Amino acid sequence: MIKSEFYKELLKHKEIAESQFVLSLYKNPDLFFEYDLKSPDISNASWRLYYGILNDLLTRKRLKVVDMIAVEEYIQSKSDKLQEYYSANGGYDTISRGSQMIEDENVDVFYSEIQRYKILMKLVEKGYPIKNDWNKYSKMRLEDLSDYLEGQLSSIFLDADFGDEKVENIVSGIDEMIERADSGVDRGLPLASPLMNSVQNGMALGNITMLAANSGVGKTFLTLNQLLPTHIDLEEPLMIIANEEDKAKWQRDLLTWQINNLQEGVTFDKTRFSQGKFDKEEKAALAKASEWLKNKMDSGLIQFVNLNNFSMNKSIKLVKKYATGLGIKYFIIDTLKLDNDANANMSDNSWLLLQQNMVKLYNVVKPTNKNCHVWVTYQMSKNPKGKYLSQNDLGMSKNVADVVSSLILVRLISESEKGEGKGALKVKGMSGKRMTLNEDLDYFVVFWDKNRQGSTSEQVVLRVNRGRNTVKDIGKVRISPEYN
CATH class of the missing domain: 3.40.50.300 (P-loop containing nucleotide triphosphate hydrolases)
Known part of the structure; x- marks a missing residue:
């Protein structure tokens, strides 16, 4: 798919928000578990790398503090190719210098911006005329965007008869349900x-x-x-x-x-x-x-x-x-x-x-x-x-x-x-x-x-x-x- 100049501009804004968000997490790792973000949600490969490092250190190694020693030790345990890519992106110096310029109190805003631009980019991919009304969309927060689009779709489908409820045989999976109850999992x-x-x-x-x-x-x-x-x-x-x-x-x-x-x-x-x-x-x-x-x-x-x-x-x-x-x-x-x-x-x-x-x-x-x-x-x-x-x-x-x-x-x-x-x-x-x-x-x-x-x-x-x-x-x- 050939990306339009407008799409590339949205991507640029999203990558800026990604850098701000990831640097905020390095500055204050306690914030990491407050946000449900997966690595594939990060468009920029460099910031996806830094986010992946932090994710492994906090969730797999269960570190409480993430510093240069912890990051460098982690990188040394990885492949030569990943080490080279890490160095090419500035290594830990990128984190150190970037964290000094970021106010982690704004992490909610950075996270919301990632989500907002992700949605806008998907809408452009689906053919929605976002560019035509950009003056309106650009001023909307994530919540406003969601409410507006849901309202637009609701008005279109207001009188429609969906009939798309999933119909199932009532006894399908009944033995698995009995086994689950017997194991005490649900107790x-x-x-x-x-x-x-x-x-x-x-x-x-x-x-x-x-x-x-x-x-x-x-x-x-x-x-x-x-x-x-x-x-x-x-x-x-x-x-x-x-x-x-x-x-x-x-x-x-x-x-x-x-x-x-x-x-x-x-x-x-x-x-x-x-x-x-x-x-x-x-x-x-x-x-x-x-x-x-x-x-x-x-x-x-x-x-x-x-x-x-x-x-x-x-x-x-x-x-x-x-x-x-x-x-x-x-x-x-x-x-x-x-x-x-x-x-x-x-x-x-x-x-x-x-x-x-x-x-x-x-x-x-x-x-x-x-x-x-x-x-x-x-x-x-x-x-x-x-x-x-x-x-x-x-x-x-x-x-x-x-x-x-x-x-x-x-x-x-x-x-x-x-x-x-x-x-x-x-x-x-x-x-x-x-x-x-x-x-x-x-x-x-x-x-x-x-x-x-x-x-x-x-x-x-x-x-x-x-x-x-x-x-x-x-x-x-x-x-x-x-x-x-």
Whole structure:
């Protein structure tokens, strides 16, 4: 195909963006995993070479820092022909000098420009008259270009009857589906509570689980107790994306959990961290817990980041980066809220933005994309309508749960629901017999409003001690939606 002068001009602009993008990645390699760019997407052979080098060093060799020594050692291990080509393009000096002239804060713009010119070049190849309206197209960003072209095509096909849905025999591939289910691939990690897991049936990849409760009930408490023991026991990597509780708070909770759940004959309340002046026994228990946790997690089993300003875009970038670069499949977002940079008041539009953010998140974690699982905590409305919890108790924002596979709602059991009184809950214990709830203890009742892998007809009762980070399975109960 003979390329027109206009096409060559587009290619020239694309290659400039490629150089800026690749140099930005060398300047700040942490940015590499935030972008889904394949080597063939880079038109310029020289920048394709430099991008390929960086890709191998970060994904295959898993280097954290990329410098001249790392690049030169890599090149020396390659063929003479590649070494000659590398030298002919200026070697590492091209990276060193170029990186000094680039502001990596603009990497989003450089990446977008690569995509924009790639699309424009493809449109020219397909015969679209881009040159004729270049004054209009040249001012469009990638998103504007996409919206404009989709709008043009939609208006053309508005009244068309496509009829192009794929029709398949419903039993085709059924044996492969059975084998996959039997292997447990689709099951996902279990929750630490056998009782909760019997309802939830694991945290399947490609899905989002939302845990909702009122402020102060214990969303983070229950999250830690249900997820971290499983990840530690099975050595399955996990990333925690927090925006309310800092690392020290999670460390205190982990130490408290380890002491009260794994050390015999020892109790420790996490309020002691605020009081200080530990006695001899407490110091020994804390030292033992610290050593145990470091032995289990020093390899980076559980990663933690505290977002100073929460935004879904930041969270999604972290999921994409660590799912691609480190192969992490499980994530916690604690707590989901409106973007801090949205500058929005609590209005219908702000809730719509939150709902759209959840759709964006699901589009990243779904099976056809990164295929990971995200556990999201969320605060319920301040005034639940009754003692039966449902998606409606999320208030104006209830549609944020539309894309989740499991919606778990939790509340404390009230005093009137304990003991033998008229309002006492009829709890069926682990043995199948009815249990009376001790009026001196605290309990959670756990509801499922959505549960794609299980039922929603029963609720789970847990005995909890939020000061000692302990959770014990008690039994199941059936609470009617009419129950108040």
